[in-house]
Amino acid sequence: MIDEKKTRLMTKLTIYAKHDGKEDIDMARYYKADYVRLEVIKTILGVTLGSVLILAIIAIYYSEFLLDNALFMNYKALGKVILGYYLALLTIYIGITVIAYSIKYTKSRERLSKFYRSLGKLKKLEEKEQRLREIEEEEREDMEE
């Protein structure tokens, strides 16, 4: 006979493994701090690349002015302003990344814990099934004797 309870459990476990499970199990390879750190590094790279591109667009936009005043410009002050904007942007993005990915990791762990609890239940059901089989087997042998 098909065990409804077991089938339900196995179905839910399979559905989870098919969707969120993949990402959650990948995520579980890291400690929370490591995972968030990795995402922060990705954010730093993304923001840096984006900032460089924006800077290039601005530089080309003002290139006429830059060429005309190349000898008289205060590069130190300009560098400080650019660095200030970059660091401010980076700080905001890192803050958002830390908060968002910490929440994401916590939720993922909750789902994964539920998954492992369900696996435990499934294991118990299978053990119970196994015991019942053994009892039936013994009874059959007794009957035959």
Added chain:
Amino acid sequence: MMVLFEIRAKLTAIYQKYDFIFRFAVKFVLVLMGFMMIRNDFSANAALSKTVIVIGMAAFGSILPFSLTLLLMLAYLVLQILSASSLMAITVFIFCLIMYCFFLRFTPKQGAAVVAVPVLRSIGIPYAVPLTLGGFGDLFSIIPTCCGIFLYYMLAVVKDNLTITIDSLKGNTDAAFDIYMNVINQLIKNPAMYVTMLAYALCITVVYFVRRMKMDYSFEISIAVGTVILVIVNLIGGLKYDMGSTLVAVIFGALISGLITFVVQFFYRVLNYAATENVQFEDDDYYYYVKAVPKLRVSNAKKPVRKVVTLHARDEDDDEDELEDEVMDAVSDIVFREEKERSSTVVISEGADDGLFEDDDYEEEQDPLAQTKNGEKPAAAVTPAEPVVPSAKTTVTKDGKVLNVIFEDDEDEDE
């Protein structure tokens, strides 16, 4: 109204049968519209502009995750523009890269909004996107929506400047700089774009918060408020800047978009069947081929709740009130609801004997092809299921009216 419910029930049944095809078709139509829009505006490359190529790329894009579909569309766009003007192609690529680095990286699952905004704007119903995202999504959807608006205006600017090529600017550096500055000015210093972004962001935020309020008809009110906000912001923006659309077009577009969102909401339960799962697994005895269908639930907002009904009939009218009071005291904690309010609730009447059973989240149909390892049919072989079998659990008579009622549980309260 009942006719609409019947249509919805029929659509649900059809959708259950062909859910994969339906999902593919919807995505294909959206992606195809995106590709067609690009082709119509930038048909610079003859080979890429062939209808067969466009349909083929749309079909291929439909089977990919949306993030990769976006990448495919971007590649197609850049290649088309590259054939006309490499300067414009580089500009588009750089701006798309900036959008990805700063925004889209954080919302990879909402890439559809980036495509939907320009596509729906081009067919005159642009406001369906913020209304739908506010009604069914979250606040993060503001990011891809604003990216979509930027993409729309950027493509308009690129289209206007498509004749500028690097070759035509050779030897004339001053002209090149002027044109470059003009393009950037058109892109960045575009108040209509910022007003549109503000309108969409405001609409998504207000719709999101209003529909979450605990009050009757919160969803309907939120859509109405969102529509009014879109119109007002566009009107105010239109007083000062050229928004590129007339007053009639704004109001008409907003009303149509609001209507579309209502229709989407009505059929949402059908669309939500996208969550139907076909899974395969095995244990020591069987291979399982299971189709798990999520239970349909109607939100509580519009459901009248009846407290108590009579448990047995009495002929004497004079005793009726007294009897009701008695029953009220006895079962005051039990809440009944009219079954017809949950006409979409699925109850499998035959239970496990047919291989059909259900729990709080899913009904499960076991595939009749389920085989044992030896290739024989298992003892509990199942028959093909007709999944939607509405059935009442209890029938109660009150004041001569027959009510089909079911118990309300905690889970439904939460919905």
